[in-house]
Amino acid sequence: MNFKPSLLAMAVLFSGAASATVTLTGHDLTQEDAWKVAAGEEVAIAPAAMKQLTDSHNLVMAAARSGVEIYGLTVGVGLNKDHHLFDAKGQMTDVARKASEDFNYNILRSHSVGFGPYLDPKVVRLAMVIRLNTMLTSRSGAQPYVAELYQTFLNKGITPVIPSRGSIGDADITLASHVGSVMIGEWRAEVDGKVVDGGEALKMKGVKPLVPSGKDGLAILSTNSVGIAMTMNAMKSMRQAVAASPVVYGLTLEGLNGNVAPFLAQTVNSHPLTGLQDTAAVFRATLKGSYLWDFDKNRALQDPLSFRTTVYTVSEARRSLAELDELVNIQINSSDDNPGVILNATPEDTDKSQVKQYFVDAEGYKGAIIPSANFEPLPIAIAAEKAAITLAHVAHNSLHRTMRLDEDRFSGLSRYLAGPENPNGHAFGATEDSMVSVYAELTELANPVSMHSTPVEGNIEDSASNLPRVAERLNRAANSIIDLYSMELLHATQAIDLRKMKNPNVKLSEKTGALYDVYRAKVPFVAKDRNFSIDLEKGIEILKNYKF
Numbered sequence: 001m002n003f004k005p006s007l008l009a010m011a012v013l014f015s016g017a018a019s020a021t022v023t024l025t026g027h028d029l030t031q032e033d034a035w036k037v038a039a040g041e042e043v044a045i046a047p048a049a050m051k052q053l054t055d056s057h058n059l060v061m062a063a064a065r066s067g068v069e070i071y072g073l074t075v076g077v078g079l080n081k082d083h084h085l086f087d088a089k090g091q092m093t094d095v096a097r098k099a100s101e102d103f104n105y106n107i108l109r110s111h112s113v114g115f116g117p118y119l120d121p122k123v124v125r126l127a128m129v130i131r132l133n134t135m136l137t138s139r140s141g142a143q144p145y146v147a148e149l150y151q152t153f154l155n156k157g158i159t160p161v162i163p164s165r166g167s168i169g170d171a172d173i174t175l176a177s178h179v180g181s182v183m184i185g186e187w188r189a190e191v192d193g194k195v196v197d198g199g200e201a202l203k204m205k206g207v208k209p210l211v212p213s214g215k216d217g218l219a220i221l222s223t224n225s226v227g228i229a230m231t232m233n234a235m236k237s238m239r240q241a242v243a244a245s246p247v248v249y250g251l252t253l254e255g256l257n258g259n260v261a262p263f264l265a266q267t268v269n270s271h272p273l274t275g276l277q278d279t280a281a282v283f284r285a286t287l288k289g290s291y292l293w294d295f296d297k298n299r300a301l302q303d304p305l306s307f308r309t310t311v312y313t314v315s316e317a318r319r320s321l322a323e324l325d326e327l328v329n330i331q332i333n334s335s336d337d338n339p340g341v342i343l344n345a346t347p348e349d350t351d352k353s354q355v356k357q358y359f360v361d362a363e364g365y366k367g368a369i370i371p372s373a374n375f376e377p378l379p380i381a382i383a384a385e386k387a388a389i390t391l392a393h394v395a396h397n398s399l400h401r402t403m404r405l406d407e408d409r410f411s412g413l414s415r416y417l418a419g420p421e422n423p424n425g426h427a428f429g430a431t432e433d434s435m436v437s438v439y440a441e442l443t444e445l446a447n448p449v450s451m452h453s454t455p456v457e458g459n460i461e462d463s464a465s466n467l468p469r470v471a472e473r474l475n476r477a478a479n480s481i482i483d484l485y486s487m488e489l490l491h492a493t494q495a496i497d498l499r500k501m502k503n504p505n506v507k508l509s510e511k512t513g514a515l516y517d518v519y520r521a522k523v524p525f526v527a528k529d530r531n532f533s534i535d536l537e538k539g540i541e542i543l544k545n546y547k548f
Contacts, residue, residue, distance in 0.1 A: 180217060431490065
């Protein structure tokens with residue numbers, strides 16, 4: 001089994017009452033609160049949201065009893081939408097109820113075809129809180145107990161095992177279905193730090209299995225919550241890489257004795273691209289107090305482009321992350337259900353018979369059940385791909401900044417930054433190979449994959465976004481930036497020490513100096529050739545955990 005048990009800390013979180021509660025309404029979940037639930041905080045459902053969900057379910061069932069054709073309820077899904085599951089007029093008959101239950105069990109089982117390494121339990125919990133919140137928009141039509149089970153799973157620490165591969169990204173039907181499989185007492189889940197059968201997981205926590213009917217199965221599996229959780233995980237990695245960028249760059253510029261001119265306010269105000277002024281201000285604040293602000297007749301008038309254009313590449317990375325934030329905030333607070341159940345729907349164009357058929361007024365409930373393409377997360381996939389492209393440009397600058405430090409004609413220091421005790425040593429020459437290798441990976445990860453799909457389900461589902469794959473690639477790219485920055489830090493700190501030997505008045509800024517001190521506490525000056533792999537591992541650990 002390729003499952004990696006979560007840390008003991010996760011089990012501890014579920015061993016007693018959580019310290020805080022996040023209340024979901026369906027409309028105002030923040031990414032920060034979603035991550036809190038993923039880390040173990042309890043979740044509550046606002047009473048008004050639960051009433052809306054209940055009314056939505058009642059509307060769907062009333063519509064089915066009145067003979068309205070409903071995708072995934074009275075007819076099948078995908079190519080099987082031409083198969084009528086039952087025809088229940090008036091009261092729901094035992095035959096109709098049994099047909100509905102059989103259909104729901106079968107759709108959850110048949111769509112559980114994910115494979116490959118399992119997702120981190122925190123990402124699974126993130127996906128569950130996202131789906132619970134989007135379900136509370138009252139657009140799914142599922143029975144209230146489904147929402148209650150999401151809440152129970154989160155609060156009692158029942159974490160379904162979800163494989164990472166198998167979704168093409170227009171609803172994660174082959175991955176999210178594994179949550180439903182555990183709800184009906186099948187498949188596998190992690191409980192108290194160990195993986196058990198789904199039925200055993202429910203027994204351990206005293207939870208009654210779901211008897212799915214109506215629109216339950218479709219509501220559980222037809223969601224992009226897994227892909228969105230993976231995207232948020234990638235964004236978390238990217239946030240750290242982007243936050244590290246000005247400080248790592250600042251150290252390298254100090255190592256070079258470089259020029260601050262490219263990010264002066266006067267410079268960027270001449271080219272008022274969105275976000276550029278803000279990023280330049282961050283760069284200036286990062287280097288506040290640095291010796292680079294003091295005139296030096298030996299300082300180059302213009303540095304290599306990898307130094308001068310970094311303010312642009314980092315600005316674009318920050319802008320792409322902001323765009324992703326905006327889209328994800330919308331996604332986790334809105335419905336991606338098909339069909340969409342809309343209570344008290346606005347009766348626009350109901351004078352047209354094609355539209356009028358979707359509206360329901362039965363048994364005291366009014367609304368509409370409308371086929372949609374709201375399961376399409378392509379805007380988020382494209383934004384995530386753009387983010388990966390910006391990271392490749394950030395990597396390009398990091399690679400070349402570091403290599404310029406190695407060249408004595410640019411740095412004015414020893415070739416490959418060799419220490420004075422070993423002037424003819426290999427020093428950092430071979431590290432360039434590793435950096436180019438990582439950069440090659442980043443250029444590969446920057447290639448878009450959202451358009452790589454082929455028709456499925458009898459050619460009716462002939463479009464896809466590949467969002468989970470896009471998210472996984474963005475996460476790898478963001479972590480690769482950290483890898484590259486570890487190599488850049490190795491060079492930059494060495495260059496700073498060599499420069500201080502020539503000029504004792506070299507002063508780092510407060511922010512670059514703080515990172516320098518943390519790094520030097522773990523990675524000493526390179527006086528003679530040594531194994532650098534350990535140094536790179538330490539640098540990665542520092543950069544992943546440093547509070548920028």
